[in-house]
Amino acid sequence: MKISLNWIRDYVQLTASVEEISRAITFLGFEVESVHTTGAPKLEHVVVGEILTRAKHPNADKLSVCTVDVGPAGGVKTIVCGAHNCDAGNRVFVALPGAVLPGDFRIKQSKIRGQASEGMMCSPDEIGLGGEHSGLLILANRPELGLPINTVLPPGDTVFDIEITPNRPDCQSHLGIARELAAWFRLPLAYPQEKFRGDVSGAPARTDLLAGVSVESPEDCPLYTAHVISGVKIGPSPAWLQDRLTAVGLRPINNVVDVGNYIMLETGQPLHAFDAKRLAGSRVVVRPAAEGEKITTLDGKERSLSAGMLVIADAAKPVVVAGIMGGVDSGVSADTTDLVLECAVFRRQSVRATSRRLGLASDSSYRYERGVDPHSALEAAWRAIDLILETAGGHVAGPVYRLGGDVPWQREIVVTHDFITDRLGFDIPAATMRAAFESLELTVTREEPTTHPARGPAWTVSVPSWRDDLDRPIDLVEEVLRLHGTEKIPPSLVLSPALVSDDDPVVLFNRRATDYLVGHDFHECVTYTLRSAKEVAAWSAVAAAHNVGLANPFVDDQSHLRPSLLGGLLESLRLNQSRGVVATRLCETGRVFIEENGHALECAAVAFVVAEPVGDRSWKPREGADFFTAKHHVKALARAAGVVLEEHGGASAQAGAGWQAGHCAAYGDIVRGWTAQAGLVNLALLKSLGIEGRVYAGCFAMLPEKLPAAAGARRFAEFSLFPAALRDLALVVDENVPAGDARARLFEVARAAAGDTFAVERVEVFDVYHGAGLPAGKKSLAFGLSFRSASRTLTDDEVNAAFQQAQDEIVRATGWQIRK
Amino acid sequence: MQDQLNAILAKAAAELPAVRARPEFEAAKARYVGPNGEFTSLMKQMGAVPKEQRPVVGRLVNEAKSRLQEHLDAALARIADAELAAQLGPVVDPTLPSPDAGPGTRHPLTLVREEMCRILRKAGFTVADGPEVESEYYCFDALNTPADHPARDEKDTFYFPAGARFGNVAKKTAGERYLLRTHTSSVQIRTMLKGAPPIRIVSPGRVYRRDTSDATHSANFHQLECLCVDRNVTVRDLKALLDYIFASLLGKDTKTRFRPHYFGYTEPSFEVDLAASHLPKVNKPWIEIGGCGMVDPAVFEAVGYDPDVWSGYAFGMGLERLAMLLYGIDDIRYFYQNDVRFLRQFA
Structure with a gap:
């Protein structure tokens, strides 16, 4: 809200500087967004002068030496001037020695390039009027010589643009801010005095102008008042009123409309004036609109109303969208002579809902939405009537309507000095606290000692009607602190008894995963959570992603929650490639949203991509990444979550649309807690994204609630110090038999063959062979087996016997052949 | 022989x-x-x-x-x-570059977050986490946000359709809608409901506002909040924490100041400004850095804590904003583009 300092000074005699006032507003709790000064500042020794002669400076090309008549008191001065327009005959402002111009620029007698100069002729900028510094301010209206600047120029003003927090609707007005500043500077506040105070007995009632007012929706309109003013003459407002409105950014319209705006800006109470003759049936009805009713609002737009929107209507039609904007048909115009002045209170929620649905807001609706004090409304109406009579003439005629507003305001809060001190953590004397209340018109109606004699008093504080935000003792703590000054909170040390608690498992997991990947030369990225529907389809396991789509996306390509981090990482990869920046390893940790069984699950996740170094030539090329690179990292990341990747069975080769079938694998199941994928990103997808080269990727996601807390207890497992016995075995199997399955079967039979006598320590594939020497459709898998006893060195005989038994059994059980 | x-x-x-x-x-x-x-x-x-x-x-x-x-x-x-x-092969030329990529780098937001968490951990705070999809109760109601508060507007907050189901995000009541959290304060509510005071947590995380993306706004960004609940926690304690945080982060000559403000979930509430001598690209004496206040008694009542016994404070700030101040970054979008030339500068 824009606040004029001149206006504020009507109510409180502030003598502080603009800087001090700005600081006061700030520490009262209102952010000062800008401070704008208009008009001339108060200046001494700056007077009107006329240039008599102009001559070139003997020692400087760009300077002139002028003689200037500054009036009878000053006489004629010689002044050196650099402006292009210091021509003889011009009247200008002259700053004489002793003047202090804005920016602490002190004018003295001086010599400029050897030429004496007895002052300075001023540009607009130099006297604080802003604008460009390109020449002297020429006074075209030729004011009298020697007149001081402040009698020539209109007085200046300072306008603060202030952000009013939503809890302080009372400060959406000059009076409200004046009240705060009066409290801060401990100055008295002078409220405007209404002349008219409701007495209409002096004139006959004009029921012809207003026959009746009814309120059909008292819920949405708790107070409605109407006054009739007849015999007004519409015309421009007086200059002072226009200046006030212009200063705070409003355009003057006519005397009646301007008074309405003025009173709203003074008191915070919106008002509306009807042309009484244009109210059909001379009636005012406050009612909900019927569906489809039309009104053309003052902004010239026809609006179709919905059922339930509150309107002010006459006998025929809506004439105002209540609290928001009037209609063109009933408003005040040049030939209006009789007014109905509405001063009402509408329910915040009602105004807000209508304003939103119509997409129509105004200074009035802004105030109603934040809350208007019903207990000050009538004073605002009286004050408006005073100003209308003063600026437009006419007189108030009965009848006066006042509907609602019957509940008197009363609120008291009991608070103790002790309570406030305990919350603040430092001491403010009781008298100072009490003075703070009183300065804000929080009247202390009672002060009593508390039970404990050493403690401070208890106060019963009466809250004024405009401070609906104050309801509890804690609210008064803030008032005391505001007026004490939050800058004066004394410094202290952080006192912190240790608590038994640890970081959240998700935090621990993210940290471990990031540590791992950064340690493996990945660049950690942060990408957007909201993705396009198309991208989500590529990375979702289920086709329809209906749970993760937003109801109200802001832009189309950010409509869904990400099911995977890979979409974002590929986008970052593409961006780097398009900028010619080599990026090969990117990673991210963050939340993903996985659809499963008709609902979405929010998971902690980590993902990475490994891309070919497109455009980067190396004197020594390294072997590129492959599926097993991705698998290796995914396995490590799963381990960071306490998960063993292939513990319960192997991988599924189907990982989803984003992956290249046959070159990827999926692990786990989110229903059981986690899921992982690794492999080559679908080549067609990469092509459509505009990414060059192959990209291997991996991701791991886990339900946060399944992540392990701290590392947990680890226990040492004894291992054998006796030598192992090693045997190799090659199995000829069908091409489509996964090595993992073959290994598992072999492990199983070997373990059975060894029995309880000794252990099968390892069974690992060390060679995979296709081709010559094997039947078509077969491959050979070579395994190394390691046997070991915990208690002795094994003999060849017993190992051979077990190994033979295992070979016999695997052939018998599977039909696979032993390759000799 | x-x-x-x-x-x-x-x-x-x-x-x-x-x-x-x-x-x-x-x-x-x-x-x-x-x-x-x-x-x-x-x-x-x-x-x-x-x-x-x-x-x-x-x-x-x-x-x-x-x-x-x-x-x-x-x-x-x-x-x-x-x-x-x-x-051995031929002798090496040690001036040739290594053909291996690297080293890896942490994202500047991670660096700033971890630094803040490290500072707060020294003061006895542990890091808490919570869902980004929230229900109206945890994001608004429990935080003393009235039903008609503008922050809840569909214009400003992302909502999910009434039928959307999130299997592992519990709602308080069946009728409320899911949304994307607008602040990490919901983590405070969940932490208070799950545990018992005293509590000291820091909750960094991703939050969402339905807003135009430009140099200073982003559809998602990151916040970091602290919550302390104990007996006899005072405004002075809150100021002490803020002084400690920023002196640790920016040096002992750093100053903070409070300006009274309004938030629904704290009373009294303050905006926090800081003054530090050596921040790049800063040309005003005080920079707004976050909001804070004493936990409103209504919030304690919502989680079943007795406001006559327990008091506390909360502090929140934007991590992007902090990182931008620390590093002199002037466009928030750099954080989300992940240009490797950007990422390499901070680790």
Whole structure:
């Protein structure tokens, strides 16, 4: 809200500087967004002068030496001037020695390039009027010589643009801010005095102008008042009123409309004036609109109303969208002579809902939405009537309507000095606290000692009607602190008894995963959570992603929650490639949203991509990444979550649309807690994204609630110090038999063959062979087996016997052949 | 005898230095000291030497034997050296660059977040986490946000359709809608509901506002909030924490100040400004950095804590904003583009 300092000074005699006032507003709790000064500042020794002669400076090309008549008191001065327009005959402002111009620029007698100069002729900028510094301010209206600047120029003003927090609707007005500043500077506040105070007995009632007012929706309109003013003459407002409105950014319209705006800006109470003759049936009805009713609002737009929107209507039609904007048909115009002045209170929620649905807001609706004090409304109406009579003439005629507003305001809060001190953590004397209340018109109606004699008093504080935000003792703590000054909170040390608690498992997991990947030369990225529907389809396991789509996306390509981090990482990869920046390893940790069984699950996740170094030539090329690179990292990341990747069975080769079938694998199941994928990103997808080269990727996601807390207890497992016995075995199997399955079967039979006598320590594939020497459709898998006893060195005989038994059994059980 | 020994030694001295490989060496060695070697057979003749000459001859033989062994050892050492040399490639040019990518880097938001968490952990706070999809209750109601508060507007907050289901995000009531959290304060509510005071947590995380993306706004961004609940927690304690945080982060000459403000979930509430001498691209004395206040009694009531017993404070700030201040970054979008030239600058 824009606040004029001149206006504020009507109510409180502030003598502080603009800087001090700005600081006061700030520490009262209102952010000062800008401070704008208009008009001339108060200046001494700056007077009107006329240039008599102009001559070139003997020692400087760009300077002139002028003689200037500054009036009878000053006489004629010689002044050196650099402006292009210091021509003889011009009247200008002259700053004489002793003047202090804005920016602490002190004018003295001086010599400029050897030429004496007895002052300075001023540009607009130099006297604080802003604008460009390109020449002297020429006074075209030729004011009298020697007149001081402040009698020539209109007085200046300072306008603060202030952000009013939503809890302080009372400060959406000059009076409200004046009240705060009066409290801060401990100055008295002078409220405007209404002349008219409701007495209409002096004139006959004009029921012809207003026959009746009814309120059909008292819920949405708790107070409605109407006054009739007849015999007004519409015309421009007086200059002072226009200046006030212009200063705070409003355009003057006519005397009646301007008074309405003025009173709203003074008191915070919106008002509306009807042309009484244009109210059909001379009636005012406050009612909900019927569906489809039309009104053309003052902004010239026809609006179709919905059922339930509150309107002010006459006998025929809506004439105002209540609290928001009037209609063109009933408003005040040049030939209006009789007014109905509405001063009402509408329910915040009602105004807000209508304003939103119509997409129509105004200074009035802004105030109603934040809350208007019903207990000050009538004073605002009286004050408006005073100003209308003063600026437009006419007189108030009965009848006066006042509907609602019957509940008197009363609120008291009991608070103790002790309570406030305990919350603040430092001491403010009781008298100072009490003075703070009183300065804000929080009247202390009672002060009593508390039970404990050493403690401070208890106060019963009466809250004024405009401070609906104050309801509890804690609210008064803030008032005391505001007026004490939050800058004066004394410094202290952080006192912190240790608590038994640890970081959240998700935090621990993210940290471990990031540590791992950064340690493996990945660049950690942060990408957007909201993705396009198309991208989500590529990375979702289920086709329809209906749970993760937003109801109200802001832009189309950010409509869904990400099911995977890979979409974002590929986008970052593409961006780097398009900028010619080599990026090969990117990673991210963050939340993903996985659809499963008709609902979405929010998971902690980590993902990475490994891309070919497109455009980067190396004197020594390294072997590129492959599926097993991705698998290796995914396995490590799963381990960071306490998960063993292939513990319960192997991988599924189907990982989803984003992956290249046959070159990827999926692990786990989110229903059981986690899921992982690794492999080559679908080549067609990469092509459509505009990414060059192959990209291997991996991701791991886990339900946060399944992540392990701290590392947990680890226990040492004894291992054998006796030598192992090693045997190799090659199995000829069908091409489509996964090595993992073959290994598992072999492990199983070997373990059975060894029995309880000794252990099968390892069974690992060390060679995979296709081709010559094997039947078509077969491959050979070579395994190394390691046997070991915990208690002795094994003999060849017993190992051979077990190994033979295992070979016999695997052939018998599977039909696979032993390759000799 | 002596002539024979000298002949063998001369032959060995001539022949052995030319031996280059281990099998050749073994064959040569056998020719001298093998079972049928020349030296061995000469030794066998010792028996025929007259007894009185034996000491002299014996000395000659022993000398010759050790000379021969020296020749053999030297040859073997030469071969072993050659074998090691064969394992090496050409000498390296150490000025060539490593062809391996790296090193990896942490994102600047991670760096700032971890630094803040480290500072707060020293003050006894642990890091809490919670869902980004929230229900209206945890994001608004429990935080004393009235039903018609503008922050809840569909214009400003992302909502999910009424039928959307999130299996592992619990709603308070069946009728409320899911949304994307607008602040991490929902983590405070969940933490307070799950545990019991005293509590000291820091909750960094991703939050969402339905807003135009530009140099200073982003559809999602990151916040970091602290919550302390204990007996007798005061405004002065809150100020002490803020002073501690920013002195730790930016140096001991850093100052903070509070300006009264309004938030629904704290009373009194403040905006926090800081003044630090060495921040890049900052040309005003005070910079707004976050909001804070004393936990509103209504919030304690919502989570079942007795506001007459427990008091507390909360503080929140934007991590992007902090990172931008610290590093002198002037466009928030850099954080989400992940240009590697950007990412490399901070780690």
